Amino acid sequence: MAFLEARGIVKRFANHLALDKVDIDVPENSIYGLLGPNGAGKTTLIRIINRITGPDEGTLTLDGHPFKATDIKKIGYLPEERGLYKKMKVGEQAIYLARLKGMSRSDALKKLKYWFEKFEIQPWWDKKVEELSKGMAQKVQFIVTILHEPSLLIFDEPFSGFDPINATLLKEEILDLKKKGATIIFSTHNMSSVEEICDHISLINNGKTMIEGPTHKVRLDYRENLINLDFSGDQNKVENILKEKFHLQSIRPVNNHISAQVKMNEEQSLNQVLSSVIDHCSIHSCQELLPSMNDVFIQVVNQQKQPTQKS
Amino acid sequence: MSKISLIIEREYLTRVKKKSFIIMSILGPILFAALMVVPAWLATLEDDEVKTIAVLDQTGLYAGQIEDTDILKFEFLSEDSEDRVRKDFDKSGYYAYLVISDNLLENPNAITLYSDSQITIDAKDHVKRSLRDHLKNQKLNSYQVDGLENIVNELNQVNIDISTVKIGQDGTEKQSSTELTMIISIAFAFLSYMFIFIYGAQVMRGVMEEKTSRIVEVIISSVKPFQLMMGKIIGIAMVALTQILLWVVLTILIVTGVKSVFFSDSPMPGQAQNQIEMMGNQEAAQQMAAMEEGFNFDKVMEMVKSLEPIKTLLLFIFYFFGGYLLYAALFAAVGSAIDHESDQQQFMLPITIPIIISLYVAMMTFRNPGSEVAFWFSMVPFTSPIVMMARIPFDVPLWELMLSMALLIGGFIFTTWFAGKIYRTGILMYGKKVDYKELWKWFRYSGD
DSSP states (O other), rough: OOEEEEEEEEEEEEEEEEEEEEEEEEEEEEEEEEEEETTSHHHHHHHHTTTTSSEEEEEEEEEEEEEEEGGGGHHHHHOOOOOTTTSSSSHHHHHHHHHHHOOOOOHHHHHHHHHHHTOOOOEEEETTTGSSSSHHHHHHHHHHTTTTOOOOEEESSEEEEEEEHHHHHHHHHHHHHHHOEEEEEEEOOOHHHHHHSSSEEEEEEEEEEEEEEHHHHHHHHHHOOOEEEEEEEEEEHHHHHHHHHEEEEEEEEEETTEEEEEOOOOTTTTHHHHHHTTTEEEEEEEEEEOOHHHHHHHHHHHHHTTTTOOO | OOHHHHHHHHHHHHHHHHHHHHHHHHHHHHHHHHHHHHHHHHHSSSSSOEEEEEEESSSSSSSOOOOOOOEEEEEEEGGEEEEEHHHHHHHHHOEEEEEOOOOOTTTTTEEEEOSSSOHHHHHHHHHHHHHHHHHHHHHHHHHOOOHHHHHHHHHHHHHOOOOEEEEETTSSSSEEEEHHHHHHHHHHHHHHHHHHHHHHHHHHHHHHHHHHTTHHHHHHSOOOHHHHHHHHHHHHHHHHHHHHHHHHHHHHHHHHHHHHHHHHHHOOOHHHHHHHHTOHHHHHHHHHHHHHHHHHHHHHHHHHTTTOOOHHHHHHHHHHHHHHHHHHHHHHHHHHSSSSSSGGHHHHEEEEEEEEHHHHHHHHHOOOSSSSHHHHTTTTTHHHHHHHHHHHGGGGHHHHHHHHHHHHHHHHHHHHHHHHHHHHTTTOOOSSSHHHHHHHHHHHHHHH
């Protein structure tokens, strides 16, 4: 049973269809990557989940019951377009935003103290936001998002504006939140971070769900039977064998060995490749190459642009 | 605590704590008090140094005809001292010297006042008035008619003093003062006008601040856009109310404080009269005296009472807030639609035009509060907050008041609903050049 279920979500704007019957199933206690090019409809979907706008059609189910207005308390949302009141003091503002989420002042104060110390920003409590650096303000926003311990967290491009050190810190916090039981929806263009932390993904393009599923399975689905073979020995001999039986994409010396990339057809397997060359060289390693999320993304989006081409 | 009251609290506190608010709250009453106190204070500063003016009367006709006053003394010198005064004027100790070289009845230009400093207008007018009276009498005497002087005196006494009495619907008569009513009417209309503009613009800037600083999406994931908009509008209304209250209380405190310190021993009316007399305008002095007679405290109170202060005040508060709410929502919609302050022009126009027209109509209303134009403009919700305020001191029939108030309530419900629909979409639109077509599209989006 998915923690958050969206069925047939449709959202129309004056002259275009932003979401066209989108379904998503976010499993409980997972990190769910919501991917798609700019203008695909991700932000619209996120806004519908946050009840900022309503869908024209479709239903949302949270934790087994129809989504209702009071559920908003269970959600923490870090929007892509995020900011703070520039003239307000950091601490005062954090308390205000926490109280808007329904926390009491004393509760908010206690938890803010913990997080400000953890992120080492307690000296900024009485500073105005306009005095903060961008990364610092992002930390404050992150704290405010998770402070009320929501069971569903939505991060829209969370890493934009962070330096590598802070991005790593943030990534660890997100994984930690998952460990504590939260379900996380994660929207980003940064594909390497998707491979690293997302359990599930959904790729939306032009208002439609293109792919949905566990990250590893998606990559398997899009594999191209490509293997990488590292060996040392007679390059010409091996090259001739591989060229004859398989489709050799590239072969070149790397450091103290030779690296070959071989594409197999549907009937062939890794074993066949190995057995054909095993007597002619010494094999260092051999593995199947899975496409990166970046490759999957580009392939899916381009496919849609040219619908005649078949994969 | 409900979310909307949290928003109101923030909007109110951040504004009231601002330095500019505190400065305005202190500076405003000082300015108002200065407007009331400074003229009177200046009158007390009137230098009371006695000035002596030498009169060199070459004709010998006017000896002793210029009266001395408290601060002006006239010395009529014989002809032989003329050279001495002229040559050693700065050593002579005179403030000025007056030369009369011919019969003034035949040659009115034959009189000149010399001084090494700028001669005060009071001194000049005093000389002119004294001599004119003397010449008038001379002329009268030259007609050689018995008792002519008495006749002229009696003619000068003729005067009428119209008191205006307003007849109430129940037939009671009330003393009314057209002037006082007009002043109050102008003040009310202008106050409404000012506050709608000042605080309406604050609403707009507040919305823009939230939009440009990108905090709005964070907030509306916790509260509804409509709650955010109303919280801001109400919060700022309370700031306006605080400002008005502070101004009224502080102004009263300052004026009474300053009065008791500076004017405890010199009664003001006497001062004022002196001043007028010194200016040499007899008619003005007479008027002033007449006003003083009629302007005793009881009479003023009577007139103020005739304006029903409590009813007027309640109506003022109603129309002020009605007008503010009606326009504040529209200002909020404009703020939500634009990304930069410079884009506001095209959307501000349709809002400012009715406000400015209201002020023009209000100006006409002072002269003719019962006119048809005044009636219609005091019914239309977009202009009634200002125009009706101008009419209220002149007694408006109950049914007109009720109708106008009902229309205003309907009006602000309509604008708030209308603006809310634009606001809700506008605050989430970044970097889009917006025109009226776009606004109309937002208005028609099906909502939550």
